[in-house]
Amino acid sequence: xxxxxxxxxxxxxxxxxxxxxxxxxxxxxxxxxxxxxxxxxxxxxxxxxxxxxxxxxxxxxxxxxxxxxxxxxxxxxxxxxxxxxxxxxxxxxxxxxxxxxxxxxxxxxxxxxxxx
Amino acid sequence: xxxxxxxxxxxxxxxxxxxxxxxxxxxxxxxxxxxxxxxxxxxxxxxxxxxxxxxxxxxxxxxxxxxxxxxxxxxxxxxxxxxxxxxxxxxxxxxxxxxxxxxxxxxxxxxxx
Numbered sequence: 088x089x090x091x092x093x094x095x096x097x098x099x100x101x102x103x104x105x106x107x108x109x110x111x112x113x114x115x116x117x118x119x120x121x122x123x124x125x126x127x128x129x130x131x132x133x134x135x136x137x138x139x140x141x142x143x144x145x146x147x148x149x150x151x152x153x154x155x156x157x158x159x160x161x162x163x164x165x166x167x168x169x170x171x172x173x174x175x176x177x178x179x180x181x182x183x184x185x186x187x188x189x190x191x192x193x194x195x196x197x198x199x200x201x202x203x
Numbered sequence: 204x205x206x207x208x209x210x211x212x213x214x215x216x217x218x219x220x221x222x223x224x225x226x227x228x229x230x231x232x233x234x235x236x237x238x239x240x241x242x243x244x245x246x247x248x249x250x251x252x253x254x255x256x257x258x259x260x261x262x263x264x265x266x267x268x269x270x271x272x273x274x275x276x277x278x279x280x281x282x283x284x285x286x287x288x289x290x291x292x293x294x295x296x297x298x299x300x301x302x303x304x305x306x307x308x309x310x311x312x313x314x315x316x
Binding site: 093123130191193 | 248288
């Protein structure tokens with residue numbers, strides 16, 4: 088089946104710095120990718136929809152200037168957490184819809200961000 | 204979007220069948236029923252989906268009520284590796300690459316050795 092990868096798998100950064108997380112579709116092209124955030128013991132929360140060649144669409148309550156999304160190619164979307172703070176520490180997961188007509192979605196393995 | 208309701212948690216014994224229920228009383232005729240699961244510290248993975256008829260694959264079976272207002276994910280012989288959070292999700296039949304998934308709280312399944 089289709090594979091989505093993320094890099095890095097985990098990252099520790101200092102408060103006030105920025106961190107970039109990459110999401111790649113390895114064997115298919117994804118015009119749309121999705122970014123989720125997950126806090127411990129909670130469900131996934133959709134942050135934004137990443138659109139190749141155009142601006143991302145953010146969910147209500149998500150700061151677009153803090154979570155910068157770039158989808159420069161059909162296989163790569165990046166999420167940059169700017170001026171990170173400890174409350175941004177979370178598990179970030181990306182996904183993309185596969186080629187099946189019924190819309191199976193493929194998820195990356197996640198990136199654990201810890202802001203100290 | 205139509206919503207789903209699942210029990211917060213369930214527990215089962217290893218090598219026994221597990222039935223995970225999901226209620227979706229406001230489902231529309233254009234909604235597929237999808238199940239995903241999330242193992243600890245991993246991204247979710249697709250399990251199975253269906254529209255009206257019961258479905259089987261190598262991972263599980265999906266039983267859909269005749270009125271489609273509820274469904275049950277069946278793991279025929281649970282193993283410790285099946286311990287995960289299981290999400291029941293409705294997705295539009297008219298698939299678009301931009302169609303997004305909104306996750307509910309899911310059911311946390313624990314397996315006793």
